[in-house]
Amino acid sequence: MSLLILGIESSCDETGVALVRSTGADVPTLLAHALHSQIDMHQAYGGVVPELASRDHIRRVLPLTQAVMAESGHTLAEVDVVAYTRGPGLAGALLVGAGVACALGAALGKPVLGVHHLEGHLLSPFLSADPPEFPFVALLVSGGHTQLMRVDGVGRYEILGETIDDAAGEAFDKSAKLMGLSYPGGPALSRLAEQGDPLAFKLPRPLLHSGNLDFSFAGLKTAVMTQAKKLGDDLEARKADLAASTQAAIVDVLVKKSLTALRETGLQRIVVAGGVGANRLLREQLNAACAKQRVRVHYPELHLCTDNGAMIAMAAAMRLQSGQQQARCDYAFDVKPRWPLDALEAQQAPR
Structure with a gap:
């Protein structure tokens, strides 16, 4: 049976809407998507302002929905399921997407489905030209999440290691x-790092030899702060080197822990998802390391690494196809600003 699934993402500072078609057998197909980033609005504040984010989602979500439907050649009346991000994320921002999705569902007489934001990222490589296979x-x-997990199927996730303080992002x-780099800092640091020497400063690789697959980046941040203070007036001249050394430390930990996870599980395939997955150095070093081990690496398309509606629609489609969840028509909703991925199955069981 073919289903048209509309996905709405509003967990933080991007408003995303997308339409996918699920046939129940093959990987769902992305028909159209639209995205609005709030970066310019938040730049003046050096970070995301939750209230401003929520208000902007209100302004953007319906025009984006209209644009997606026009691009796809379908009408809202043809939509079979409306999916939305239920969590984790900013409470007010999540409420906008959930409220709009449930209102649309009620108006159309169609079921709705709440999706875990991180599961959306996790399954986003299935939207690529080279989709992975389980396991x-x-x-x-x-963002604030860095995790390694074994994935045996939709909803079948075993966390192997996760961050105990600051995440890579x-x-x-x-x-x-x-x-002193401008918001958003991560991409700005990565761009500056291309001009610097990654060996210029000896920075720590926290938990690299811990014997487990957990991550910790708070100590690295402290080391960067200490080094910046030592440089004093010379910081501006050495900023690119410090950026390159910082990026190298983060990527080194991510790559080596990933290889350890592959070795311990015996699996020959790895998926990288989330915003940091767009980092050029991470892709280069992981590709090179996995090529030596004859391991397949899969990423989302670059434009789908950030938060987007396509990953929410895709996750909903794959949950429905696998029987992990049923869409509902009662239109009462809640959001989960804090929602561990390992609690997903219990929280979103069919009802």
């Missing part, structure tokens, strides 16, 4: 702020 190791590097952003 695989997943490196999830999105936070290490990029906080280090960038310490260097």
